[in-house]
Every structure is written in structure tokens, then in C-alpha cells.
Amino acid sequence: MSEQIISHEENDEIAFKVRETLARRRITRQYLADQAMISLSTLEKALSGHRPFTLASVVRLEAALGVTLRRPMAAKSVVAVRLTGVAPEELGSYSRPAVAWIEGNYLTVRPSFSNPESIYAYRTDIAWNDDKGHLVFKETERIDAAFAQDGSVSVPYQSGYIYLITNKSGQYRLIIVLRPTIAGEMFGILTTLQSGRGTNLLPVSTPIILVPLKSPGGEAKLGRIEKDDPYYGRYRALIRRAVEEPFALLISK
Numbered sequence: 001m002s003e004q005i006i007s008h009e010e011n012d013e014i015a016f017k018v019r020e021t022l023a024r025r026r027i028t029r030q031y032l033a034d035q036a037m038i039s040l041s042t043l044e045k046a047l048s049g050h051r052p053f054t055l056a057s058v059v060r061l062e063a064a065l066g067v068t069l070r071r072p073m074a075a076k077s078v079v080a081v082r083l084t085g086v087a088p089e090e091l092g093s094y095s096r097p098a099v100a101w102i103e104g105n106y107l108t109v110r111p112s113f114s115n116p117e118s119i120y121a122y123r124t125d126i127a128w129n130d131d132k133g134h135l136v137f138k139e140t141e142r143i144d145a146a147f148a149q150d151g152s153v154s155v156p157y158q159s160g161y162i163y164l165i166t167n168k169s170g171q172y173r174l175i176i177v178l179r180p181t182i183a184g185e186m187f188g189i190l191t192t193l194q195s196g197r198g199t200n201l202l203p204v205s206t207p208i209i210l211v212p213l214k215s216p217g218g219e220a221k222l223g224r225i226e227k228d229d230p231y232y233g234r235y236r237a238l239i240r241r242a243v244e245e246p247f248a249l250l251i252s253k
Contacts (some may be wrong), residue, residue, distance in 0.1 A: 006053045014069045015047045015054045021065050035064035037101055049236055056097050065097040066160030087134035092156040096128050099135055099155050103127050106210040108222040109235045113194045119225040137164050140224050175208055177248050184212040189249035207242035
């Protein structure tokens with residue numbers, strides 16, 4: 001897949017779309033190259049027409065920009081061929097190289113459902129599953145281990161968001177996070193079911209943040225974090241940022 005070259009005509013169209021998107025969003029070429037995990041030299045030569053894009057580099061740029069650069073039929077043909085290392089269409093039709101930057105271990109922070117003043121911190125691992133042909137996630141080191149979740153990761157080009165989806169016998173749990181900040185953090189919202197009165201379950205949503213465990217200053221404490229804990233201020237600041245910027249909106253009126 002990485003050796004497949006884009007046609008000269010389509011290459012010019014893609015280069016124009018990339019330049020237009022960079023200008024509109026005021027993104028530097030260096031930042032885009034870093035996000036797409038390609039060299040700045042490769043990007044510069046492709047945009048100037050001195051070297052054609054490869055299919056792999058276009059897929060990475062689409063993932064980094066959250067837009068579709070290929071012609072519709074060209075994009076569909078990649079899915080139709082069902083090449084090894086390409087996720088199903090319902091998960092975004094991404095290739096492994098295009099989403100390699102998501103793989104890793106994350107500190108996961110959210111308010112406690114039972115007491116919003118407390119904070120839950122646990123670990124979420126995101127990795128490529130060769131058997132399934134797409135990214136999967138798994139929660140570990142939760143104090144309530146019986147409720148740990150796992151599932152599929154969807155990375156559609158269009159929305160710019162990443163979806164962590166659990167589907168157990170038709171019962172869904174969904175995390176939607178924005179693509180990583182410069183520091184690698186992913187802010188968003190979790191929607192799931194919470195135990196209510198008696199045996200009832202109630203839908204509930206809460207801010208959630210995934211922070212790379214390898215990030216600078218990435219020491220982390222897992223478990224229930226209370227106000228008197230030294231890590232509480234750091235974790236509470238992440239939750240406050242998720243709400244105040246905001247990365248998700250709750251519309252009640």
C-alpha cells in the first residue's frame with residue numbers, strides 16, 4: 001500500500017486541497033507533517049509537485065486533517081479491495097500507518113459517577129488488532145474492575161473525532177474525543193449507563209480525558225482520587241479544561 005502512487009492529475013488536486021486547508025486553519029506545514037508522521041521534506045516536495053504522493057501518505061494526511069483528499073471513487077476502491085491493514089468502512093476505512101499515532105497507553109481521567117467531587121483514574125490501552133484489522137481499546141487497572149470496558153476504535157476522516165465504542169449484545173457505551181492536542185491529550189465525553197435506583201440503569205454522560213502515559217511529566221496515580229490527594233489538582237484541571245474550552249456541549253434548553 002505504501003508504494004502505490006497517486007496519479008499526476010489527482011496529485012495536483014490533493015496538493016491544492018492540502019494547501020487550502022492549511023491556509024484556512026492557519027496550520028504550519030511542519031505541524032501537519034508531525035501529525036501525519038511524514039517528513040517535512042516529503043510533504044514539501046509533494047505539495048510543490050516535485051514528488052507524487054503515495055497512497056499511504058495521503059491516508060495519513062486525511063487522518064491528520066480530518067478531511068477526505070482523494071476522489072470518492074478512489075477512496076472507495078481502497079475499501080473494496082479490503083487490503084490487509086485497512087479498517088472496515090464502518091470504523092473509518094483507516095490504514096494502520098494512518099492511525100499509528102493513536103496507539104499507546106493512556107491515563108484516563110473522569111469524575112466519579114457516585115460522587116462528582118471525586119475523580120476516577122485508570123488506564124486505557126489502544127492498539128492495532130491484526131485479527132480484527134482495526135484499532136481496539138481496553139481499560140485496565142480500574143478499582144471497579146468488573147466494569148472495565150473494551151471495544152473498537154473508529155477514526156472517520158470527516159469529523160476530526162475519535163470514537164471508542166463498546167457494543168455488548170446491542171448495549172452501547174461511547175467515548176467521543178477530539179484528536180490529540182499538542183501535548184497529546186484527548187478531551188471529550190463519555191456516555192454510558194449508571195446504576196440507578198434498585199435494578200434500574202440510567203443514561204449518564206461525563207467529561208473524560210485520555211493523557212499519554214509517556215508524556216512529559218507523565219507520572220500518574222490510578223484509582224479514586226480525593227481532594228486531599230497530591231494528584232487531585234492536576235486531574236481536576238484536566239476535567240475543568242474539558243468543560244470550559246469546551247470539547248463537548250450539553251444543551252439543556
